[in-house]
Amino acid sequence: MSQFKKDFSKLTTTKDGQLLLEKAAHDQVETVWERFEAQQPHCGFCEMGLSCRICAMGPCRIDPFGEGPSRGACGADADIIVARNLGRMVAAGAAAHSDHGRDLVEVLAKVAQGKAPGYKIGSPEKLRTLAGVYGLEIEGKSDTELAADLAHAMEEEYGTRQERLTMVNRAPDPRLELWEKLGVMPRGVDRETSEMMHRTHMGVDNDWVRLCLHGVRNALSDGWGGSLIATEVSDILFGVPKPTKSQVNLGVLKEDQVNIIVHGHNPVVSETITLAASDPDLLALAEQKGAKGINLVGLCCTGNELLMRHGIPMAGNHLMSELTLVTGAVEMMIVDYQCIMPSLGSVATCYHTKMISTSDKAGFPQMEHREFHPEIALDLARELVKEAVENYELRNPDKVYLPVEPVEMYGGFSVEAILEALGGTPTPLIEAIKAGKIRGAVGVVGCNNPKIKHDLGHVELTKRLIENDILVLDTGCAAVANAKAGLKLPEAAELAGPGLKEICQALGIPPVLHVGSCVDNSRILVLAGALADALGVDISALPLAGAAPEWYSEKAVSIGVYFVASGVYTVLGVMPPITGSMNVVGLLTKGLDDVIGATFDVEPDPDKAALLIRAHIEKKRKELGLDA
Ligand code: SF4
Ligand code: MSK
Missing domain, CATH: 1.20.1270.30 (Substrate Binding Domain Of Dnak; Chain:A; Domain 2)
Structure with missing residues (x-):
């Protein structure tokens, strides 16, 4: 811990992240960045995808320099x-x-x-x-x-x-x-x-x-x-999301209220917690305990689900999950599944926070397991909110640190809401694309990864795109990063190029539209399909692209592959473990173009990634004869 670098601005672009990392160091709380550092250097075989432990004749490794084994015990080669x-x-x-x-x-x-x-x-x-x-x-x-x-x-x-x-x-x-x-x-x-x-x-x-x-x-x-x-x-x-105002960053936690965080992905749990958090009896109990209310906030994608439908504020994205607990202001964190670091229970032991796991398929160390089933969900939600309220008395004010003000934002741009903003059909969007006011659209999606400075990849790429009249649709942790950077307000149209700015101002929408959680990347597919159908072409002909600047999870690999398979050129900010096979690399970055009409690129520098995407979009415009 003591050797860990103290210049936190190297780790995260966010003010709340930097300040809470300082507090974590002070409180002697270990974070993902320190554990990541301790893992260096990463195994070169694994980084290249050249280690195999699929069977018990192994594990086997292929020597990428050709001096050691070129095949595993079974005869499998690098490809x-x-x-x-x-x-x-x-x-x-x-x-x-x-x-x-x-x-x-x-x-x-x-x-x-x-x-x-x-x-x-x-x-x-x-x-x-x-x-x-x-x-x-x-x-x-x-x-x-x-x-x-x-x-x-x-x-x-x-x-x-x-x-x-x-x-x-x-x-x-x-x-x-x-x-x-x-x-x-x-x-x-x-x-x-x-x-x-x-x-x-x-x-x-x-x-x-x-x-x-x-x-x-x-x-x-x-x-x-x-x-x-x-x-x-x-x-x-x-309910189908509609444009909704909300707030984002650690400033959404309230010093004088009972703070409950829902974390994970599945709205089945968090929706009932939302109902329970507005129960008049529980609000009265909170008052009795000296709190001014019950403040429910989200983290990661279950947070995105609540933000999209109810405007519930968002505390942060993946790399902020430990730091939300370090605020010392969280009475209870309720998790379901996916992207929940197993370290969270241990972080919570430094504070008064109660940690609750709820899914039969997701257990965590140092959390209390209270399993949700549809039959009992609402009763259990009420019990948990009551326990959170009772825990407020145990909060230690000396440990509370909420150093930032929240940023305003808009979420809730389902396909239905986007079409409604356009007057019911995709025609105005198509006309704006044809006229070149909007050059194209990009889905910026995916996680955070300590390999990339926190939120830098998402925010810088998004800024470069909107500056160049490219509409951005985002989901997951990318959406939270862009919201924190103030890009999800109609006023952010000022940061857009003249064409996109004009359209956003006419419609009263931000240039970066929050489309939802990780599973809601499917909304981007549906919208791309609707645009292609309206133009009578395939998705691969459209001036569209995808980007996952800071991805970490296997889910993001699946998302990237289905984007490309659907005809959407996609740029990754983190190299997947495939460089041990130049055949596989060649197929994914070049060969697939002939087969499926789209490929991957890998570019960690967001400025360079923006150039790749812009070149692709201009190429597609030319092929469609839009700028003839
Ligand atoms: Fe088993 Fe073949 Fe993999 Fe070695 S390379 S672990 S023998 S499957
Ligand atoms: S939560 S999958 S870190 S986007 Fe969907 Fe964020 Fe990635 Fe999890």
Whole structure:
């Protein structure tokens, strides 16, 4: 700890991050940055994807310099090992998103059976729209009958009896034809992940190209399958997001209120906590304990879900999760799953914070496990909020440090909300793109990673893009970073180029639109599909791109692959572990263009990444004849 560098401005661009890192050092709390430092230097074999521990004849390593072994004990070479490792990353990411989607479908089914008293159908319109997508009989059915039918049809998407996912039919026809031709049409959400695990077992698929193509199919089963189901069912249950004002950074925690943080990804838990936090009896109890209220705030993507639908303030993104506890002002943190560092329970022991885990599939050291099920969710939420209120008395004011003011922001830009802002159709956006006022659009998505200075990649790239009249849609931790930088206010149009500024000012929207959580990257796919359909072209013909400047998680690998597989050129800020196979690198960065109409690039410098993206967008504009 003592040797850890004290110039925190090298680690994070954010003021709250720097100040709380100072306090963490003072409180002797170890953070992700110190543990990351202690891991240096990283294993070169692992960094290049050249180590394999798939079977017990190994672990094996390939010598990238050609002086040591060129094959594992089974005979697998560098291409096979790298492709297998990458395939398993896609499978894990797709599984995480899709299992999240399944949890929502199960709640929908329980709502239909009347067994989930804390939940209801929040958007009957969306329920009917989705029932239409699945070709269900709608006439004369009640919402609950329709919910039962839809939940059943969606459960079928996970199984293996179909030749293609129903949700996939929302992609433009040329894309569907291409996927069919390439043999990458996703057949079942679980099937593609399961098949990836099978193919990558020793002695199954030893053709690195076919392994990579199955990675494409597996990722598509996430983007146009599990993630899209998660997004759509969340909208059905909790409402379709609309533009909503909110606030962001650690300043959203209140010195004189009971602070409760929800962290993770699944809104099934956090939505009921939201209900309980406004319970009049619990508010009265908070007053009795000397607090001025109950302040619910979010972290990471479960926070994004609440921010999008209810304007609940956002404390921070991935690398801020430990530092939120270091404020000493958190009565309770309630977690569900994904991106929850196992270190959090130990950080909390330095303060009075109660740590609660809620999912049967996600346990953590030094947290109390209180399992949520739809049948008991609301009662449990009330119990937890009550315990948080009671914990307020144990807060030590000497340990509280809330040194920043929150930044204002707008979230809630679902596809429906974007279309509504445009007057009901994508035509005004298309006209602005045709006229060159908006050169194109980019999805800036993904996590934080201590390999990149915290939030620098997201914010600098986004600024370069909007300055050059490129509309940015963002999700996940990228969206939180851009919000903290003040880019999600209509006034941020001043930072945009003249064309984008004019459009944003006319519509009263920011130049950076918050589209939601990680599973809501599927909203970007749906919007891209709608634009392609309106123009009568494939998605790959559009002046669009994706970027994941600070990604860390396997989910981000799946997202990147389904973006590219959907025809969206994507720039990563962190190199994936594939450089041990120049064949795999060549396929992903060049070869895929001929096959699927899009590729990856890797560029950690956000200024250079912006140049790559701008060049791509201008090329696509030229090919479409837009600037003739
Ligand atoms: Fe080694 Fe092959 Fe087993 Fe991998 S699968 S650990 S390369 S023997
Ligand atoms: S929470 S997946 S760190 S975006 Fe979705 Fe953030 Fe990445 Fe988790």
